[in-house]
Amino acid sequence: MSVGPVFRLSSSAFLLCCALSAAASAQHYPTRPIRMVVPTSPGGVTDIAARAIAPQLSEALGQAIVIDNRAGAGGIPGTDAVAKAAPDGHTLLTVFDSFISNPHVFRNAPYDTIRDFAPVSLMIRGPQLVVVHPGLGVKTFGEFLALAKSRPAPVNFATAGAATSSRLSVELFKASTKLDAILVHYKGGGPALNDLLGGHVEVMIASAGLVLPSVKAGRLNVLAVTSKDRSGLVPGVPAVSEFVPRFEAQSWVGVLAPAKTPRAIVQRLNAEVTRLLAAPEQKERFANLGYETVRSTPEAFGAWIRSETAKWSKVIREQSITAE
Numbered sequence: 001m002s003v004g005p006v007f008r009l010s011s012s013a014f015l016l017c018c019a020l021s022a023a024a025s026a027q028h029y030p031t032r033p034i035r036m037v038v039p040t041s042p043g044g045v046t047d048i049a050a051r052a053i054a055p056q057l058s059e060a061l062g063q064a065i066v067i068d069n070r071a072g073a074g075g076i077p078g079t080d081a082v083a084k085a086a087p088d089g090h091t092l093l094t095v096f097d098s099f100i101s102n103p104h105v106f107r108n109a110p111y112d113t114i115r116d117f118a119p120v121s122l123m124i125r126g127p128q129l130v131v132v133h134p135g136l137g138v139k140t141f142g143e144f145l146a147l148a149k150s151r152p153a154p155v156n157f158a159t160a161g162a163a164t165s166s167r168l169s170v171e172l173f174k175a176s177t178k179l180d181a182i183l184v185h186y187k188g189g190g191p192a193l194n195d196l197l198g199g200h201v202e203v204m205i206a207s208a209g210l211v212l213p214s215v216k217a218g219r220l221n222v223l224a225v226t227s228k229d230r231s232g233l234v235p236g237v238p239a240v241s242e243f244v245p246r247f248e249a250q251s252w253v254g255v256l257a258p259a260k261t262p263r264a265i266v267q268r269l270n271a272e273v274t275r276l277l278a279a280p281e282q283k284e285r286f287a288n289l290g291y292e293t294v295r296s297t298p299e300a301f302g303a304w305i306r307s308e309t310a311k312w313s314k315v316i317r318e319q320s321i322t323a324e
Contacts, residue, residue, distance in 0.1 A: 034058075036066065037092065053277070080110045086258070097252050097308070104317070105321055128165075128205050128251060154182050156183070169249040189210045197219055
């Protein structure tokens, strides 16, 4: 009869030891330079976001932050390297929204976006803009829908690639509006934008940072934003959700650590990252790129990842989208 109580005491003691060990680990963290993997080439918004906080984060933590750009294969190798890294807070991952879609469009991705990572913080989030070439002859979202549904030939949308968030947004848009459309896939947002500006394609749904300069220059007409609500980036422009309830498609960047990273370390990283993003100069920096700073809790970021995964995996599955 005494076995049960002894076992419970031993289990409690074991859990207490684990908690104390984790707390001690966090108290002395970090003990060496921190590697922040960016699974894209230098110069993109993910890289910009990582480098925007690296110097101040290094100062706050007392260790160097080394940015490790690992582009190629959709960022799969770089992301997988972090999934398999020691969960001690010395290897972090900064990701773009393609983090959600990659395992669903690339076969045999070696990691699980929910199981293998510990969310630290959603950093920035920005709407995409529905833009058209002025030659299409529409200036409002209502006019566009009326034209697209009345003319015999489907409208053609430019995308940044067959498996990009740009394409996924168009697929969600098509399904939500019951609109027929032809998708023209390019190798990147730049080439797609160039052909839109040249009038070779008619419509594009793309990140605000990519197309906003052309909107401000009067070379494109913006019809709507894809954020849940209207955006201060384009005052007076409606959200797609005003016409299609619950429609939302946003670009974002966030920071993660390997799964099983001690909670105390995750919380410390979250506190430092969110503090840095609150600085006015950071808000201005990202506003100029078409993003708002978010500064989420780890739990809120985890919920965002699960929600985005459910939404976009459904679109990918229904449209049989693949990057291969």
